[in-house]
Amino acid sequence: MEFQGGLAFHHDMNIVTKAKETFSHNNLQEDPLTSIYVHHSPSVDDGGTLFKNFNKQSANVLSLNRFEKRGSLKKVNVNDYGAKRNGDTDDSEAFKKAWDEVCDSGEAILVVPKDNYLLKPIRFSGPCKPNIEVQISGTLEAADDPSDYDEDSRHWLVFDKIKNLYVYGGGTLDGNGKPCKDAPTALTFDSCEDLTVENLNIENAQQIHVSFQDSENVKVSGLNVNAPEDSPNTDGIHVTKTKNIQISDSVIGTGDDCISIVHGSKNVEATNITCGPGHGISIGSLGAGKSKDVVSGIKVNGAKIFGTKNGVRIKTWQGGSGSASDIKFQNIEMNNVTNPIIINQNYCDKKKRPCQKAGSEKSAVEIKNVVYENISGTSASEVAVKFDCSEKFPCQKIKLQNIDLACEGGDDAEALCNNVDKLSYIGHVKPRCSKE
Known part of the structure; x- marks a missing residue:
């Protein structure tokens, strides 16, 4: 992701509404996690049912425990700490004071009522005493003066070093989308657990x-993430060096990746995602600046992707090293997507340095054990499946199962596959690679 200048943004939900009307989940199928999560080894082959039921039961227990405890938690209202709540006056100090009270006391809820709050960059830091909740019902708006970001130009709101944190409430975080030199991330969770x-x-x-x-x-669930299609580098959900993360039931439309998964991430699952506009769901980029990047155990199960530059993508830089492995994309509907299925293992930026000639690379981020299953819909380009892998370090063990992709106008789409070792097909697969 390369930073470019930004423009004032305007919110438009019409395209998301249209997508919800266009797609249907009737044809989606569920599949157990066992194929990529090797830590699941029940005594019998239960098809993943035991694992899924355990997850549901655990989630229900956690939700019930939270509900039962909430009545006894101390409520700390930002308005009681001097917040003006008019959307024009800086309320940062009131939020900081309220957070200090919540963090120091534990067993407490930071309450943000249905008002409007203007905030400069804030870091809500731990460690805190146990059982902290943040209930955001109102609208938080980022300060628009570039000088407000002098101390931390890359972040607006940050929660860091906190265990057992619960953030919710149905409110809105408005990043203000105006130009800023280093472009802050709106909401960051750093070094958090549970x-x-x-x-x-x-x-x-x-x-x-x-x-x-x-x-x-x-x-992570129930997020609505929105920015204009022409807003640069506005990834919806970004995952880096994070383990055991579940993202579900979210609608994302931005000017960049709906979800991006990069170095150090392991056991990442995204389910029931609506994506568009934007650049699709991406693993990468990986290996930039000849770095060693590793991701594994990634699963996207149930997505509706429309009007995006890419559908499901794996992107690695020339000259990098490491691996992207044990990846599964399944039960995905594409609508007018330019590159529905794409692996680019040879990415380079011609503006910064010449690209390497094929076969001259000394290293690459290795890509292996990737499954595409139950993916259907339309491509905005003639090539619906494109595997552009390294000549010296080819992609390994790529499986296509029950794929049905055609051009938007109904014509047959093409598949281009370069340097794939052990490419396999199961069931109906269209298009198939002409070069295998």
Whole structure:
């Protein structure tokens, strides 16, 4: 992702509404996690049912425990700490004071009522005493003066080093989408553990909307993320160096990746995602600047992708190293997507340096064990499936199962596959690679 200048953003939900009307889940099928999550090894082959039921039961227990405890939690209202709540006066200090009270006391809820709050960059830091919740019902708007970001130009709101944090409430975080030199991420969770984030609207970020980094055991659901299609580098949900994260039931439309998964991420699952406009769901980029990047155990199960530049993509830089492995994309509907299925293992930026000639690379991010299953819909280009892999370090063990992609006008689409070792087909697969 390369930063470019931004423009004032305007929110438009019409295309999301249209997508909801266009797509249907009737043809989607569920598949167990066992194929990529090797830590699941029940005594009998239950088809993943035991694991899914355990997850549902665990989630229900956690929700019940939270509901039962909420009545006894101390409520700390930002309005009681001097917030003007008019959307014009800086309320940052009131939020900081309220957070200090919540963090120091534990067993507490930071309450943001249905008012409007103007905020400069804030870092809500831990460690805190146990059982912290943040209930955002109102609208938080980012300060628009570039000088407000002098101390931290890359972040607006940050929660860091907190365990057992629950953030929710149905409110809105408005990143203000105006030009800023280094473009802050709207909402960042850094070094958090046992984190739940749900039912929030995040819009018009100056760069990434929501970032999870160096965190573990994360559940994300019910997010609505929106920015104009021409807004640069506005990834919806960004995952880096994070393990065991579940993203579900979210609608994302931006000017960049709906979901981006990069270095150090492991056991990432995205389910029931609506994506568009934007650049699709991406693993990468990986290996930039000859770095060693590793991701594994990635699963996208149930997505509706429309009007995007890419559908499901794996993108690695020339000259990098490491691996992207044990990846599964399944039960996905494409509508007018330019590159529905794409692997680019030879990415380079011609503006910065010449691209390497094929076969001259000394290293590459290896791509292996990738499954595409139950993917259908339309391509905005003639090539619906494109695997552009390294000549010296080819993609390994790529499986296509039950694929049905055609051009938007109904013509047959093409598949181009270069340097794939052990490419396999199961069931109906259209288009198939002409070069195997």
